[in-house]
Amino acid sequence: MDGVLISVLVLAAIVAAVAAYLLPALIASWRDHPQERRIMWINLLARWTGFGWLAAVLWAVAYFPPPVPRVRGDHTDEEILQRSLRACPMCLEEIKVEARRCRHCGADVGQVSA
Numbered sequence: 001m002d003g004v005l006i007s008v009l010v011l012a013a014i015v016a017a018v019a020a021y022l023l024p025a026l027i028a029s030w031r032d033h034p035q036e037r038r039i040m041w042i043n044l045l046a047r048w049t050g051f052g053w054l055a056a057v058l059w060a061v062a063y064f065p066p067p068v069p070r071v072r073g074d075h076t077d078e079e080i081l082q083r084s085l086r087a088c089p090m091c092l093e094e095i096k097v098e099a100r101r102c103r104h105c106g107a108d109v110g111q112v113s114a
Contacts, residue, residue, distance in 0.1 A: 024056035033063045 019026070025040040033039060039056050046052020085094045090107035102109050 021053075024053065024060045027057065028060040028063075031060065031063055032065065033060055035059070035063075 022043065024043040025036070027033075028036040028039040039060050042052055042059075043056040046056070084097055086097050087093070088095050088102040088104060088107060088109055090109070091102060091105040093102065093104040095102050095104070095109065099109060101107070
């Protein structure tokens, strides 16, 4: 019975060590990191240094995926923002549709009639 328990504990320790070894690659995979393969290779080739493993973990964790655009009705926030802006006729910078004066060049642009 003791031999079986020791075998199970050794197997569990090996599995835990492999999981810890591959932690950066697993994190990158779970987070859909765009540099997943590079992190995996750094993890595999430079793990023994300790520094390589730490760098791979930090690189995998530091990735923040781009936000998913919110949809309001049939339009995203970006589309709604674009509809509320227009180009200044003098400097061509974006200003609000309701603006009477350009905040960039100070030109009197009047209000656009709807």
